[in-house]
Amino acid sequence: MSEQGREARIVSGHRRLRIAASIYLNSAPLIWSFRRGSLRERVELWTDAAPARCADMLARGLVDVALVPVIEYQRLPEALLIPGVCVGARARVRSVVIVTRGMALEEVENVALDLSSRTSAALVQIIFREFLGRRPHFVPAKPDLELMLREHDAALLIGDPAMTFAREGRRVYDLAEVWRAHTGLGFVFAMWMTRMGSEVEVADFARARAEGLARVEEIVAEYAEKLALPPAELREYLLENISFIPDGEMRAGLELYFQLAHKHGLIDALRPLAFVGG
Ligand SMILES: C=C(O[C@@H]1C=C(C(=O)O)C=C[C@H]1O)C(=O)O
Incomplete structure (x- = not known):
């Protein structure tokens, strides 16, 4: 050498x-x-x-x-x-939400998906297809709620932008709550x-x-x-x-999430959880 x-x-x-x-x-x-x-x-x-x-x-x-x-x-x-x-999140996450123009999820025809997200973008598709039996149109977008809702019925926001937008006239769905309601599991x-x-x-x-x-x-x-x-x-957000x-x-939720992502063609592979040192 x-x-x-x-x-x-x-x-x-x-x-x-x-x-x-x-x-x-x-x-x-x-x-x-x-x-x-x-x-x-x-x-x-x-x-x-x-x-x-x-x-x-x-x-x-x-x-x-x-x-x-x-x-x-x-x-x-x-x-x-x-x-x-x-x-x-075990029950309510607060910072991962679908915001609609005011309608229920069942009425949504198209959804803007925050480009910063990968997990929640797939989760939204699972929620519509698996839990609601619907196939709205999905479009990736920058996390700007005004722009997203100008052109779409609903928007996925994650992280800090999901904690700071104006809620008046809008309907907000917490994705960890929706997941728990349909699966009984954490996320x-x-x-x-x-x-x-x-x-x-x-x-x-x-x-x-x-x-x-x-x-x-x-x-x-x-x-x-x-x-x-x-x-x-x-404080409540970080501690609760x-x-x-x-x-x-939460681990059971993770495994189910992967199975459903695979079922709906959002991932090609489905491999078991492999950890460093285990
Ligand atoms: C809880 C959150 O989860 C986030 C959601 C992610 C995703 O949707 O891809 C990625 C990282 C997480 O930190 C959040 O952003 O508020």
Whole structure:
């Protein structure tokens, strides 16, 4: 091996873990330790990406680990899940919604789907096809509710834009509530994923979550200003709506979601859940 090659190996052996996550409030507790806490020096963190772009960064090998919309697990044959940490909801999520011009879901003919989303974009299609037996027209769109509803009956919004829009005259459906009403299960929207062959300390991600959740007040203060929402609402969102630890019902929800996505042609492959180190 040439000197140059060996040097590259040594350098890459010591390089920091490259991580990508969205800047939504629901990612904040999971990445606080990497941004400001005890794991800051260990990683290179990319936070300027929407969830859909985090998936692309992992697929292209630009990062070692990313907080990825779960549907992408089935589209990336090399992806492995990091266990014990997720962005999910047991009952009501608040930040993943279908907003209509005022009509019921049963009357919707066309839906604009937030381009930042992958998991919820597929979930909306499952809700219409599997639960409501309908086939409205779906169109990808930027998350601008006024524009989306100008041309469509309904719009999917996720993340921070789903928490801050004007609700007057509109009807709002919480997707975790709709999912629970039809399945009795919880839902997982995103998980940390890596690629086979990457060296990842799994325990760091649970440790980062614990450290971030211990800083909820700091995160709430930062986002209350950023989103212009009352701190109490954001505290409730992070501590009660979002679940950062998957339980049995959420895992069952994840498996059912994958089966239904496959049934409706939203993913080609259907593989069992494979975790790092397991
Ligand atoms: C709970 C949320 O779940 C998000 C939804 C995603 C999707 O639909 O692809 C991806 C990442 C999650 O963080 C949210 O955005 O509010």
